[in-house]
Amino acid sequence: MSLVFAGVCSHAPGITGRKERADPVVRDAFYAAYDRMRVALEGSKPDALIVIGAEHFANFFMNNMPSLCVGMGEVYEGPIEDEAWLGIKRSKVPGAPDLAKRVIEDVMQTSDLAYAQEWKFDHGIMVPLSFLTPRYDLPIIPVNINCQGPPLIPLARCFEFGRALRRACDRVPERIAIVGTGGISHWPATPDSGKVNEAWDRAFLERFLNGRRDELLAYRDDETWREAGQGGLEIRTFIAVSGATEGATGELWFYAPIPIFAVGCTVAVMKGI
Amino acid sequence: MSLYGVQKLIFQLNRDPAARKRYEENFEGLLADFELTEEERQAIRTPDIGLLYVMGVNGQLLMHYAALRGFEWSAYIEAMKEGERKYGPVRTGLYSRAEGRR
Numbered sequence: 246m247s248l249v250f251a252g253v254c255s256h257a258p259g260i261t262g263r264k265e266r267a268d269p270v271v272r273d274a275f276y277a278a279y280d281r282m283r284v285a286l287e288g289s290k291p292d293a294l295i296v297i298g299a300e301h302f303a304n305f306f307m308n309n310m311p312s313l314c315v316g317m318g319e320v321y322e323g324p325i326e327d328e329a330w331l332g333i334k335r336s337k338v339p340g341a342p343d344l345a346k347r348v349i350e351d352v353m354q355t356s357d358l359a360y361a362q363e364w365k366f367d368h369g370i371m372v373p374l375s376f377l378t379p380r381y382d383l384p385i386i387p388v389n390i391n392c393q394g395p396p397l398i399p400l401a402r403c404f405e406f407g408r409a410l411r412r413a414c415d416r417v418p419e420r421i422a423i424v425g426t427g428g429i430s431h432w433p434a435t436p437d438s439g440k441v442n443e444a445w446d447r448a449f450l451e452r453f454l455n456g457r458r459d460e461l462l463a464y465r466d467d468e469t470w471r472e473a474g475q476g477g478l479e480i481r482t483f484i485a486v487s488g489a490t491e492g493a494t495g496e497l498w499f500y501a502p503i504p505i506f507a508v509g510c511t512v513a514v515m516k517g518i
Numbered sequence: 519m520s521l522y523g524v525q526k527l528i529f530q531l532n533r534d535p536a537a538r539k540r541y542e543e544n545f546e547g548l549l550a551d552f553e554l555t556e557e558e559r560q561a562i563r564t565p566d567i568g569l570l571y572v573m574g575v576n577g578q579l580l581m582h583y584a585a586l587r588g589f590e591w592s593a594y595i596e597a598m599k600e601g602e603r604k605y606g607p608v609r610t611g612l613y614s615r616a617e618g619r620r
Binding site for chain 2: 259263301302303304306307308325326327330365393394395433434435436438475
């Protein structure tokens with residue numbers, strides 16, 4: 246089959262963990278956009294969902310840090326964080342080991358990557374899943390791009406990885422959905438937490454939604470770090486989705502900075518994949 | 519500096535129930551497992567969240583240690599700001615402005 250759905254969304258822990266402290270009007274509009282994404286995802290009738298995330302030292306550390314890792318587990322568990330802190334109850338999440346193995350083998354033809362049969366999901370995957378698959382009944386293939394511990398994989402290789410993922414999806418019979426989650430500008434867990442560079446985010450989204458590959462790959466990490474914070478380095482997840490949906494354009498379903506969530510909250514879905 | 523050791527300790531504390539149990543039952547024993555300077559050991563022990571931030575501990579690790587030690591979100595943010603006022607700019611790691619411009 247191929248890709249039946251592709252989108253991107255935010256994953257900041259404040260989205261669920263500090264929900265009572267946000268402006269309820271903006272928050273509820275954001276939650277409604279996630280729910281619209283859930284309905285669209287379900288409508289695409291996927292057999293599995295690939296979540297391209299940027300985890301935060303839940304599984305991977307600088308003792309052996311993979312730039313790219315794909316999950317091949319039968320079952321996962323999350324969140325790894327304190328349930329009350331994140332506002333999400335700990336659950337088992339089904340994997341798709343056989344499909345993941347075939348996808349990994351195909352991606353390996355052109356991309357170096359690690360795989361993992363054990364994986365504890367942190368907020369980077371659990372926050373999106375809590376909205377998109379709230380019963381945790383859709384098999385998940387987690388993908389991690391190291392965006393936390395430099396040196397980080399170059400943007401162009403994230404795009405190529407996305408292309409390779411797409412090629413792999415095209416060669417298996419299953420119906421596959423992809424959601425990328427990271428960025429956009431934010432300074433999470435630092436004294437600047439809550440700061441968002443909306444102009445930078447909107448310029449990035451313009452490039453992303455119109456599939457402007459060369460402009461997406463022109464970002465430099467030092468500039469991104471200065472203008473979009475260390476959390477901005479997570480644009481790698483969006484760029485991988487862009488590689489997986491080359492030629493398609495996207496629709497922005499929600500964007501607004503919500504300072505107590507510490508991120509420019511984003512929901513967008515690709516069309517014509 | 520042994521920032522790697524400080525972050526490794528917090529990484530394990532965040533994810534490993536056995537490390538959490540040692541933290542509860544024998545904190546000094548857990549600290550002794552890592553090669554740390556006395557300043558680092560004391561910052562973890564106190565805890566001096568602001569100093570740990572200035573030492574370069576990644577916030578994605580530090581925010582969980584702060585929560586474990588009873589820092590509510592706003593108190594965690596304030597502790598980092600206080601650390602910068604007291605100890606100066608972040609010394610190394612992802613938040614160090616010098617290194618971030620690489």
